[in-house]
Amino acid sequence: MNRGYLIRRAIYAFVTFLIVLVLNFAIPRIMPGSPVQYFANPKILPSIESHLLTQRFGLDKPLWDQFLLYITGVFKWPPDLGVSYTYYPAPVWSVIMNYLPWTLLLVGSATVVTAVVGILVGIWIGSKQGTKTDTVVTSVSLFFWTMPFFWLGAILLWFFSIYLHVFPAGGAESMNLSGMPILSQVGDIAQHAFLPALTLTLAAFAGYSLIMRNTIVEELGQDYVTVATAKGLSHRAVLFKHAARNALLPMITLIGLNLGYVVSGALLVEVVFSYPGVGWLTYQAVLSHDYPLLQGLFLVLSVAVILANFLADVVYSFVDPRIK
């Protein structure tokens, strides 16, 4: 671990966060229409509430005042991101926090499974470089990678839930779950999360496997591999104990890089499975033109991805002794 490296990454993450803050503030204000109409629409909200919101965020004041009030709102605890139109009178922050856990569960589990599956597939086809297996598996991975996540989800949903009836057709948990023993509760939630997570894994594993494959191919061409083979080590030992170990490190940063992609995919997959996460919430917000909620969602999701990337940097600095 190196302190200088971590401080640089922390500054980097913070600057990214600031840019997101500015984007989040600026986008609605450079668009046609007024901020009052977007964030305190008197036609949608009761007039007192609309008036209060206009006051609180200075929506009728000059841009600079608006920006200061916006920033003060964001840095409060809990952050004040305005009021949702659809879930009035609930504040945007608490609405998002109600839905976020399901998305975290989905994206979190899918990320872990995707990385493991992708890395294993990558080692496999990397060690078979140039063979028919390599060509076929690589092409199939590419095909899955170019599929729209949500479409793949729809096909899986149709096949497993509607045609075969082996998985629930949507939602995150069964109703009247509270009376059941804890183990069947967990089982029920896992059953509901299975298909959405499988969708994400199938659609995203190529993000790891293709790079892992290339790194393995590169490593297998290195001198130390020849030495290991010359020492009489088995192919298996050379592959897993030597080549794969060295190829694993870059995968950690890849998790962070792929995250934005997986989150975007997960949002749409949730819609297909009526999974009550922030993706489903985004869909509702789009349908009902809930601008305050959409802005809040962008901010929260962006911050989550920035934090996750920073986390990947931290982990990387611990496991790679070369980082100085």
Place this chain on the structure above:
Amino acid sequence: MAFMQKFSHFKLPKDRRVLVGISILGFFTFVAVFAPFLTPYGPHQVSGPPYASPSLQHWMGTDELGQDIMSQVLYGARISLTVGFSVALAATFIGSLVGLVSGFYRGAVDETLMRLTDVVLILPALPLAVILAAYLGPSVQTIIEVLTVTGWPLVARVVRSQTLSLRERPFVDAERVIGAGNGRIMFRVIIPNLLSLIAANAVLAITGAVVGEAGLDFIGLGNPSVVSWGTMLYWSQNLNAILRGAWWWILAPGLCIALVGLGAVLISIGIENIFNPRLRGR
């Protein structure tokens, strides 16, 4: 999807993939142009019973109003490909320009442009696209604009790194010695050397754009009365086609998107392989 740069290392049969890719894109372009001659039904014409499964009259079945799915797939290719090609062009143009300027001037210009590039690259594209599209109103043009905004950074990154290396080459020094200005060096010397790379990335951008179009349409940010592969999926979701077991409504549009995407990726890998001799035979 920074890893795309590494795709070029794959050992698939060498030029066959460009051929396959061009055939796929060519096929869909043909379909888009000649859609009216390939199907007896209009895309909005009610031509059969609702939710009819595939039959001789309706090869891909019908939707909830009894409109022919195949006609919609054929006509939908027009919008989906238009969006795909337009976004690829626009994003490549902006990305190349940013990458070129950034890599050529380096220093503070580079730092600023690349910070912005990284932000757009690292953020989840969908929420950003959603807030942009939500204000611009649902239309095909909105989708093209929004996808361009989220699509350029990848190209910028690739072009920048190549520009950084090209500007140090002897032939650039030679140009400078004979008195060439910055503009001439950038556009007459560096750009021609980057053309294959830019072409490879432009084709690759089609994949992202076609998939992105579908996603934005699907979540309700497109114009639902325009027929595209994305809006087909939007309606099928909205009317619970899957829960009704109407798999034929969703199967074709998604397969077309994935095939176009695959075709573009194959061409892109092929181009890089042909023009980059280091990669040959790997």
